[in-house]
Amino acid sequence: MSTLVHWLDIAGVVAFALSGVIVACRSHMDPFGMLVLAAVTGIGGGTLRDLILGHHPVFWVAQPIYLWSILITVMLAMLGFHHIHRLDRRLLPAVDAFGLALFTVLGARQALDAETPVEVAVLMGLLTGIAGGMVRDVLARRVPMVLRREIYATASIAGGCLYVLLRRLDIDDAHAMWPALLVTLILRLAAIRWHWSLPTFAWVTTGGEEGDARWPMHRQRPRVRIIRPQRSRDEASDDD
Amino acid sequence: MSTLVHWLDIAGVVAFALSGVIVACRSHMDPFGMLVLAAVTGIGGGTLRDLILGHHPVFWVAQPIYLWSILITVMLAMLGFHHIHRLDRRLLPAVDAFGLALFTVLGARQALDAETPVEVAVLMGLLTGIAGGMVRDVLARRVPMVLRREIYATASIAGGCLYVLLRRLDIDDAHAMWPALLVTLILRLAAIRWHWSLPTFAWVTTGGEEGDARWPMHRQRPRVRIIRPQRSRDEASDDD
Amino acid sequence: MSTLVHWLDIAGVVAFALSGVIVACRSHMDPFGMLVLAAVTGIGGGTLRDLILGHHPVFWVAQPIYLWSILITVMLAMLGFHHIHRLDRRLLPAVDAFGLALFTVLGARQALDAETPVEVAVLMGLLTGIAGGMVRDVLARRVPMVLRREIYATASIAGGCLYVLLRRLDIDDAHAMWPALLVTLILRLAAIRWHWSLPTFAWVTTGGEEGDARWPMHRQRPRVRIIRPQRSRDEASDDD
Known part of the structure; x- marks a missing residue:
């Protein structure tokens, strides 16, 4: 594995570990629970990748530097928490976006x-x-981010497709990674900033609510409707 | 792998992918989030199976046709959503039942x-x-189906036992699969249709509620009671 | 694998299976659902361990005695449920503590x-x-135990560190296991008994609530505060 990829991998682990710390902090977990959540978040994706690809041993078993990165991230985050509170609530999805982009590529x-x-x-x-x-x-x-309405899986799929396409065009690995990484990151950060979202298909229960008692044959029935992004933006602010 | 098994495997992936689409639709997910949920549902069980049995590479890594099946399922489901809404809410457990029966066998x-x-x-x-x-x-x-009160794990275990028994009796593979598949499917569909369920063991808090203030020594204590299917059926309709 | 380790492994599976039965019972699951939850809890940790370490086949695939242990545990638990109800609600975390200590080591x-x-x-x-x-x-x-405020991950990390340290000091395996096992178990049981917990870092929304309407520039902002164990104990009793 080249040095660049190695450092990017560590950066992804640190980004996700930090997002785990922020969530642990909101859930009132103690320092070691925080460490667990940071570790699970930081190494979860890569572990699944290595298991499915049959890559043994799993990356963090072979190289304990990943575990030390997580430990140091958690300790620094605890020391710096009095400054983190000055940042707004979009810090969590932003940190998560870095991990998403890095691990996708x-x-x-x-x-x-x-x-x-x-x-x-x-x-x-x-x-x-x-x-x-x-x-x-x-x-x-918490509501998994992939379930939220802002572009999430879309950004990852876009970045992944771009990377695969560039590699297919015989572009050098290092030159294929950066555009893919940036596309994922920028798409996701822009989606957080401006509440971008795709139209969603939603299961809406329609039918005359007021007439329900009088006309029992007109039962409410679920309908699928395409909900435009504008409307979903308003709803998105509720469950944030 | 024989051709029959190959097609049954694809049918199971499609059934679970469709169930993922329906759930995604109820959760107001965007098209790519829908694709993620369909993919995770469709390949999750088989991936776990291949990982535990040490079968490398995992089935969908070796044969991308599974991923294309999921993609096509999601796209067709989106096109046909205006017709799906005419079907009732038991569509989801029914589709799930097909996946359950196929993947069990x-x-x-x-x-x-x-x-x-x-x-x-x-x-x-x-x-x-x-x-x-x-x-x-x-x-x-959502409440996982295996936690609901209608027969679910029971159907899978019954089908699995039947298949293993038939294979032990040296019956040909193809002839052992169909009875096991049908037993699981019919048991589960019948359970959905007529709300069949086994008696459940429940942790019920008993003790004189009205006497609680006067007799502090008679604290409410949890008791385990067997709840008969009839009663569980009424409760089941609530959390549907 | 030595005989001692083999029996300890079975003891851990039985302890976690029993905890799965108790949770299944509280969730009103039927007997086969109970079996599923007991099996998933009993073999989940060891399966993940074997997958990540690349130890094939997974322990319960090689030795079906683990599955029989789970089956017998579930059946005995069902027979004995009328006696379990006499035990208090701390039975679940106590049984879980045994599994935690055994599987950690x-x-x-x-x-x-x-x-x-x-x-x-x-x-x-x-x-x-x-x-x-x-x-x-x-x-x-349910709220995962590792998220609760009583010492949980801390006990496991302490036991794990002690075991690794003793092994590093070239102490015999059998003599290294017992102290580590007891440290984890006693720490966790004591934490349950006396509600021990570490200080937590919590995300508290501060700012003048009453002045919010008049002074819109003084927005509530999240702050990170260290919450002392005493206060967390009071809160812990709520979500139990």
């Missing part, structure tokens, strides 16, 4: 290096990018 | 082919059948 | 035997110890 890269088909590489990038954050949010009983 | 089959003991094969069938749906429900913050 | 032991670095061994002990219970709590939609 690194996951797709490792899949291509294992000579998987291109569609598998895109999915591996996606799974590597979102798995750690999913486990973090499920454990902390 | 395929999981048990692959475990037997890896020469595991029979009890391991039954459990592998069960895990393969329920894992994808569990991840789907946990991510979408 | 066994996980760290297996990692060291696979010649991983010491920090990896501590983390493997932690993951092995908490994974089964995490899956159990997430499936049953």
Whole structure:
């Protein structure tokens, strides 16, 4: 593994570990619980990637520097918490966005290096990018980010497709990584900043509510409607 | 792998992917989030099966046709959503039942082919059948189906035991699969249709509620009671 | 694997299976759902351990005695439920504590035997110890124990560090296991009994609530505060 990839991998682990610390902090966890959530978030995606690709041993078992990165991140975050509070609530998705972009590209890269088909590489990038954050949010009983309405999986898929395409065009690995990484990161950060979202398909219960008692044959029935981004933006602010 | 098993495997992936789309639709996810949930549900059980049995590479890494099946399922489902709304809310558990039956038999089959003991094969069938749906429900913050009161794990275990028994009696693989598949499917569909359920053991807090203030020594204490299916049926309709 | 380790491993599986039964009982699950939750809790941590360490086949695939232990545990628990209700609500965390202590030491032991670095061994002990219970709590939609305020991850990390230290000092395996096991168990049981907890870092929204309407520039802002154990104890009793 080249030095650049190694450092990017550590950067991704640190970004996700930091996002785990922020969530742990909101959930009133103690320092060691914080460490657990940071570790699970930081190494979750990469562990799934290595297990599925059959890459033994798993990256953090072979190189304990990843675990030390997490430990140092947690300790520095605890020391600096009095300054973190000055930052606003978009810090968590922003930090998560860095991890998403880094792990998407690194996951797709490792899949291509294992000579998987291109569609598998895109999915591996996606799974590597979102798995750690999913486990973090499920454990902390939060709405997983991939379920929120702002562009999330879309950014990862876009970046993964771009990386795979560039590699297919025989572009050098280092030159293929940066554009893909930036596309994912910028798409996701812009989505957070301006509440970008795609239209959603929603299961809406329609039918005359007031007439329900009088006309029992007109039962409320679920309908699927396309909800425009504008409307979803308003709703998104509620469950934030 | 024989052609029949290959097609059944794809059918299971499509069924679970469709169930993922329905859940994503109820959770107001955007198209790419929908794709993620469909993919995780469709390949989750099989991935776990392949990882535990040490079957490398994982089925969808080796054969990208599974990923294309998921992509096509999601796209067709989006196009056909205006018709899906005419179907009632039991569509989701019904689609899930097909995936459960298919993956139960395929999981048990692959475990037997890896020469595991029979009890391991039954459990592998069960895990393969329920894992994808569990991840789907946990991510979408729904009550996992295996926790609902209608027969679910029971159907999978019954089908798995039947398949293992038939294979032990030296019955041809193809002839052992169909009865096991149908038993699981029919048991589960019947349970959905007529709200079949087994008696449950429940932790009920008993003790004189009215006397609580006067007789502080008579504290409410949890008791375990067997709740008959009739009563559980009424409760089941609430959290649907 | 020595006989002692084998029996300790079975004891850990039984303890976690029993904790799964108790949770299943509170969630009104039917007998087979109970079996599923007991199995997932009992073998979850060890399965993750074996997958990450690349130890094939996974322990319960090689030795079906683990599955029979779970089955017998569930059946005995059902027969004995009328007596379990006499025990208080701290039964669940106490049973869970035994599993945590056993799996922490066994996980760290297996990692060291696979010649991983010491920090990896501590983390493997932690993951092995908490994974089964995490899956159990997430499936049953409970607050994961590691998120509660009483010492949990701390006990596992302390036991894991002690075990690794003793092994590093060339102490015999059997003599290194018992102290580590007891430290984890006693720390966790004491934390349950006396509500021990470490200070937590919490994200508290501060700012003049009454002045909010008049002084819009003084927005509530989240602050990080260290919450002392005393205060966290009072809060802990709420979400129990």
